[in-house]
Amino acid sequence: MSAESITKAARSSLRHRADRPETGFDLATLAIPMVFVAAAVGFVIIGGGNLELGPTEAKLGLSAVEPLGPFGQSLGGWDPGVWVGSVIPSRIWATASGMWNAAIVRWPAVIAGIVIGLFLVRSMRKAMGPRSACLMAVCWFGGVALIDRSADAGLDLVAGLGTILSLNRLLTKGSDWVAGLCASWAFLAGGWPPLALIGLAIVVLGRSGTSISFKMIIPIVVTVVGWSIWALAATRAEVWASALSLPLTQESAWTLALGVFGLGLPWSPFALLGFSRGIRETWTFEGRPYLVGWGQVALASLIVGTIIPGLASAATMPALAGLAIVAAASLESVLSTELSQAARGWLHAMTLAIVIGWTVLVLIWGGQLAMTVAYYRPVAITLIAIAIGTATVALSSAWLGDRRGTVAALLLVAISFKLAHFGHHVPEWNYRHSQAPWGRAIGQWVPQKQPIYVLHGWPADLVFAIGRPVRQLADPRLLPDRPGPSPKFVLLLKSEFDHWQDKWPKVISVARFEDESGEVRVLARTDGPFSWRKSAVEAAEE
Amino acid sequence: MRYVIVTALVLAATAAGWLSFETRRNRLVWDHFDVVKHGILYRSGQLNADQLGDAVGQFRIKTLVNFQIAGPGVDYERALCKKLGIDFLNLPMPGDGFGEESQFREVLKACDDPNRRPVLIHCARGTCRTGAAVALYRYERDGWTVDDVAKEMRRQSYVDGWLPGYVFAMSKNKPDRDIFEPKVALDKNLPEPPTPEPKREVEVDGLPVVEGWKKEATHVR
Numbered sequence: 140m141s142a143e144s145i146t147k148a149a150r151s152s153l154r155h156r157a158d159r160p161e162t163g164f165d166l167a168t169l170a171i172p173m174v175f176v177a178a179a180v181g182f183v184i185i186g187g188g189n190l191e192l193g194p195t196e197a198k199l200g201l202s203a204v205e206p207l208g209p210f211g212q213s214l215g216g217w218d219p220g221v222w223v224g225s226v227i228p229s230r231i232w233a234t235a236s237g238m239w240n241a242a243i244v245r246w247p248a249v250i251a252g253i254v255i256g257l258f259l260v261r262s263m264r265k266a267m268g269p270r271s272a273c274l275m276a277v278c279w280f281g282g283v284a285l286i287d288r289s290a291d292a293g294l295d296l297v298a299g300l301g302t303i304l305s306l307n308r309l310l311t312k313g314s315d316w317v318a319g320l321c322a323s324w325a326f327l328a329g330g331w332p333p334l335a336l337i338g339l340a341i342v343v344l345g346r347s348g349t350s351i352s353f354k355m356i357i358p359i360v361v362t363v364v365g366w367s368i369w370a371l372a373a374t375r376a377e378v379w380a381s382a383l384s385l386p387l388t389q390e391s392a393w394t395l396a397l398g399v400f401g402l403g404l405p406w407s408p409f410a411l412l413g414f415s416r417g418i419r420e421t422w423t424f425e426g427r428p429y430l431v432g433w434g435q436v437a438l439a440s441l442i443v444g445t446i447i448p449g450l451a452s453a454a455t456m457p458a459l460a461g462l463a464i465v466a467a468a469s470l471e472s473v474l475s476t477e478l479s480q481a482a483r484g485w486l487h488a489m490t491l492a493i494v495i496g497w498t499v500l501v502l503i504w505g506g507q508l509a510m511t512v513a514y515y516r517p518v519a520i521t522l523i524a525i526a527i528g529t530a531t532v533a534l535s536s537a538w539l540g541d542r543r544g545t546v547a548a549l550l551l552v553a554i555s556f557k558l559a560h561f562g563h564h565v566p567e568w569n570y571r572h573s574q575a576p577w578g579r580a581i582g583q584w585v586p587q588k589q590p591i592y593v594l595h596g597w598p599a600d601l602v603f604a605i606g607r608p609v610r611q612l613a614d615p616r617l618l619p620d621r622p623g624p625s626p627k628f629v630l631l632l633k634s635e636f637d638h639w640q641d642k643w644p645k646v647i648s649v650a651r652f653e654d655e656s657g658e659v660r661v662l663a664r665t666d667g668p669f670s671w672r673k674s675a676v677e678a679a680e681e
Numbered sequence: 682m683r684y685v686i687v688t689a690l691v692l693a694a695t696a697a698g699w700l701s702f703e704t705r706r707n708r709l710v711w712d713h714f715d716v717v718k719h720g721i722l723y724r725s726g727q728l729n730a731d732q733l734g735d736a737v738g739q740f741r742i743k744t745l746v747n748f749q750i751a752g753p754g755v756d757y758e759r760a761l762c763k764k765l766g767i768d769f770l771n772l773p774m775p776g777d778g779f780g781e782e783s784q785f786r787e788v789l790k791a792c793d794d795p796n797r798r799p800v801l802i803h804c805a806r807g808t809c810r811t812g813a814a815v816a817l818y819r820y821e822r823d824g825w826t827v828d829d830v831a832k833e834m835r836r837q838s839y840v841d842g843w844l845p846g847y848v849f850a851m852s853k854n855k856p857d858r859d860i861f862e863p864k865v866a867l868d869k870n871l872p873e874p875p876t877p878e879p880k881r882e883v884e885v886d887g888l889p890v891v892e893g894w895k896k897e898a899t900h901v902r
Contacts, residue, residue, distance in 0.1 A: 510710040513838040527693070570836060580824035584856045650854060652824040657721055 174273040175260055178280040179253050182553070183288075186561045187249040188242035191573035193291035197603035200244045203229035204608070209370035210382055213599060215610035217374055219382035223366070224328030225297045239606045241575075248288045251296040255303050256280055259460060262311050263467060266426030271471035274546075277406075278463040278470070281553035284402035286560050293398060299456025301325030302333040306340055306457055310432045313348035314341075319358035325453075326362055332386050332453035334359065336440060340457070343439040344432055386449025395445045399455055403462045405497075405552040408489045410437070410462040412469035417479045421472040430468045437461020473542050487537040490545045494533035497552050501526040501559075508563070518562030525555050577654060578604020584650050584662055585628050591662075592618060592629045615643040619665055626665040633659035711736065713807030713837060717815055721798050724815055724837075726807035727754075730761055736801060737765050744768040744791045746802040748780070748810035768797060778809030778844050782851040785817045792818060812837055813844050820852035 192200055202211030202221045207230055211221025228247030233239065256279045264272035279285060288294055301324035308318040325333035341349055370379040392398075400407050412418045413434050422430055437458045444454025472478075473486055501522050509519035529551040536544030569575060582605040585591055590608040594615060602609045609630070612618060618627050629646060631639075639646060646663040653659055712726030714736070723740055727749075736742060745762050747755055750773045762769035772787055774780030791797045804810035812834045819825040819833065831845040849855070880891045 507710070511714065512836075513713065514836045566836070570833065576825050576829040577823070579826050579829060583826050584824075650824055650856070653718075653822045655718060657718060 168269055171260065171264060171269055171272045171276075175256070175276045178276045179256060182280040182557050183249055183252055183285050185557075186565060188240075188245040189561075189565050189569070190241060190245060190287075190289060191569045191575040192241045192244055192600055192603055193289060193573070194598060194600050195290040196241075196244050197574075197599035199225055199229055199290070200241070200603045201599060201609075202226045203233045203243050204239055209366060209373050210378065214593065214596065214602065215608075217378045219378055219385055222298070222328050222330055222382070224301070224324055224326075225295065228297055245288070248294075248296040251300040252280075252285050252288060255296070255300055255460065256285075258304055258307055259464060262307055262429065263464065265311070266429045267423055267468055267471055270474065271467055274470050275464065275467040277550065277553070278467040279460075281550070281557075282403045282406055282459070282463060283556060284459050286557050287402075287564075292402065293395075293452060293455050294402070295329060295452060295456065298325055298329030298333060298453070299460075301328055302336060302453065302457055303460045305337050306433075306436055306460075309337075309341065309344070309349045310429050310436075314350060314352040314355045316354040316358055319355035322355070323358045323362035326359065327366060329453055330386060331383060332450050336443070336450060336453045336457060339439055339443055340436045343435050346428075346432075349432075386452075389449045389451070391448055392445055392451035395451050395454065395458075396441045399441060399458045399462065402455070403459055403466070405493050405549050405556070406466040406470075407462045408493065409466040409469050409473075409486075410434075411489075412473070412482065412485065413465040415479075415482050415485075417482055418469050418472045421476045422468055426468070430465060433461040433464040435461075437465065470546060474546065478542075483540070486542070486545060490533055490548060491537055493552060494529050494548050497555065498526040498530040501555065514566075515563055518558065521562075522555055522558055525551060525558070529555065573604075574598060574601040575604040577601060577652070579606065580652050581630060581650075581660070581662055582606040586624075589624060589628065590621070592621065592627060594629070594631070594635065597630070615639075618646075619644045625670040626667055628662060628664050631661045631663055633661055636661040636663060639663075713811075715807075715837065717818065721800070722792050722815070722818060723799060723801045724807055724811045725801065725803045726811075727803060727805050730757075733758070733761060734765065737767060740799055740801070742767060742799050742801045744770060744797045744800045746770045746772060746788055746791065746800060746814070748772050748774055748784075748802070748804040748814070774810055776805065776809060777841075778804075778813040778839075779847060780810060780813060785814050785848070785851065788814045789818060789821060792822070806838075808834075808838050809844065812839050813848050816845055816848040817851060820849060821854045824854055 198211060198213055198218055198221050201213040202218065203226055205212040207223065207226065208217070209223050211218040211223075211226050213221075228250070229243045232247055233243040236243065256276060259279055260272045260275045263275040284292070284294055288296060301321050305318045305321035305325060308315065308321060312318070322334060322337050325337070338351075341351055367379065370382070403410070413430075419427070419431070437460070440454040440458040440461065444451045444458065473482075478486065505519040505523045505526070509516045509523070529548050532544055532551065533548035535541070536548060578601045581591070585605075585607050588608070590610050591605060592610050592612050594612055596611070597609070610621070612621075612629075615629075618629060619625075621627055628649070633651075636646075636648065645666040647666055649662045649664050651659055651661050711728055711732050714723070714725040714728070717724055723736070723742065725736070728736060733745070737745070745758070745767055747758055747769070749755055749771075751771060755771055755773075759769050759771070768791075770787060770791065772780065772784040774784055788800065788802055791800045802811050802814050816830045816834060819830045825833075827845055827849050830849075831842070834845060882889045882891060884890070
């Protein structure tokens with residue numbers, strides 16, 4: 140029986156079930172888009188572009204402001220760790236907005252997260268009904284992963300978009316060309332690890348409708364071959380080979396499961412309810428293969444991502460999606476059916492552990508913050524107030540056995556996470572840890588679009604924050620021969636400037652900057668007049 | 682249950698009131714304390730003697746800078762620094778932070794001298810005067826943009842918006858000085874005003890006077 144026929148049968152069974160009539164329009168259906176929009180805006184879109192880039196994302200940002208190629212580029216050379224698919228959305232954003240800041244990387248990730256959420260909510264509605272679709276939206280958008288979205292936490296939403304949509308297509312419609320196209324995008328954005336993961340998922344699922352088909356394999360083969368031809372034509376074979384072999388240089392990620400569990404908070408613990416046979420039996424007949432399938436994919440992703448080097452990054456997103464889907468389905472069961480004694484105890488124990496843990500943390504950390512840093516006082520006081528309210532709701536729900544109250548308490552925790560992230564983590568990271576102010580300090584001395592040359596690598600986040608093209612030179616003697624306007628700017632360490640050799644082109648100091656540890660950097664330029672001024676004077680003389 | 686909630690609320694209100702009172706008296710936390718740059722520059726509001734002693738010990742502070750007007754508080758702190766064996770620098774300036782450039786530059790001198798740093802600077806609340814001194818440090822030593830310095834001042838509760846620009850005017854480390862030479866370029870495009878003819882000298886009563894001069898009636902008594 141093919142996947143299409145299974146789906147048709149499921150649809151017809153839905154249509155003829157007396158307990159779920161097709162009314163065309165009802166309030167529950169209207170609630171889905173409302174909850175979806177509220178969750179997406181509240182948890183993801185508000186402050187979506189505020190967080191400055193870390194080292195990993197900065198490489199993507201640097202590639203986005205360079206000409207498009209089969210790989211990303213940084214310091215004027217190919218960067219085989221950055222794939223073209225992840226660069227394209229940022230490149231489009233940078234071109235359309237004309238900006239050079241963190242937003243060109245952050246907003247494409249926001250959009251990718253929302254698109255993933257859209258498809259998962261849609262599938263969940265078909266599998267479990269409108270309320271579970273609303274819970275799916277909350278579990279997906281209201282987790283730490285979508286609130287933060289940073290690559291330094293191991294998240295790659297743009298590559299994850301292809302992987303998750305491909306797997307979701309496999310589980311809903313079977314193996315077809317759409318699943319192949321999504322997998323192709325995953326390859327373009329993340330290399331072969333997402334393909335390996337999709338292949339593994341197909342093996343683990345082991346269903347007739349989800350096996351590899353020609354329809355699925357052809358787009359993937361065409362993409363891999365086409366990209367390889369492009370890569371070999373655009374650059375040397377060594378770069379192509381290093382891009383493919385780079386994941387194998389990584390080590391096993393032994394803390395992957397813990398990290399994914401943390402990124403799925405506060406909802407991820409409820410995915411564990413999916414292990415309960417009693418909970419699984421409450422899932423609808425039509426939706427069970429989908430939900431169990433995603434559970435299997437999440438588990439398999441966590442196992443292979445932990446053990447096999449190079450797969451951790453690709454495994455994180457499907458594992459997160461699987462956890463969110465199973466958690467949403469389990470919460471639906473919690474709300475809709477009478478639970479066994481053990482499941483009820485597990486539910487309240489997990490909720491109380493999350494809520495009390497968070498409340499204690501907020502009371503200590505928030506209290507300290509409110510007293511010491513006036514800037515964060517409103518946020519800290521709000522968090523404390525919400526935490527006290529959340530603890531009250533959770534305790535009274537556990538006392539009275541109110542399951543709706545339990546879910547409401549978790550929602551309040553998720554809102555607190557967002558508030559803490561928006562009001563404290565983002566400004567604190569931007570001020571205390573990011574390289575943005577130090578990079579902007581250098582960039583403001585150099586005219587727009589004029590390159591700065593360097594003699595060795597600098598941190599990618601500093602280079603991105605400079606906001607000017609940065610090019611690495613093999614030898615300082617090449618400096619005057621570079622194309623473009625004169626003089627040429629060069630960023631040096633103080634020791635490099637002090638020991639600048641006489642046989643090299645003469646440079647003069649433009650500005651000195653101390654870094655966060657007090658070390659000095661020197662922005663220098665080649666001696667001589669500015670070419671634009673020289674040409675202006677010549678034009679005036681003529 | 683009702684009694685439990687009421688008791689919890691009363692306890693919470695009492696705790697919050699006590700914490701607020703103690704915080705206002707600077708007895709619980711170091712007021713507006715922050716690290717500007719580890720090992721070089723620290724900032725705070727007015728700390729009490731115990732807190733100052735702790736800060737000096739914990740961060741190995743060698744120079745303490747106080748921006749407040751001389752008085753008993755400053756005298757006390759001067760004596761405390763003598764006892765702790767660290768330099769004390771008093772740079773009295775108005776509470777709004779609009780100090781003299783020479784005063785702020787004294788802070789930079791202390792920060793630049795390896796024998797005098799780390800430096801702890803403070804005023805009453807650690808916002809305006811301290812913020813202005815940190816701003817000059819950011820401009821001169823770190824080269825930060827005005828936007829980033831203003832953001833840092835807002836983070837320390839400065840909301841008025843004048844000081845970043847005021848201090849930026851003092852900075853010698855400004856971009857574009859090199860790029861935009863000459864600093865003044867005036868193109869004279871207005872029509873030249875008519876030049877008055879030079880006055881000729883004529884003789885009146887045998888004396889040289891400028892043409893057009895009118896002999897006033899003089900009454901000699």
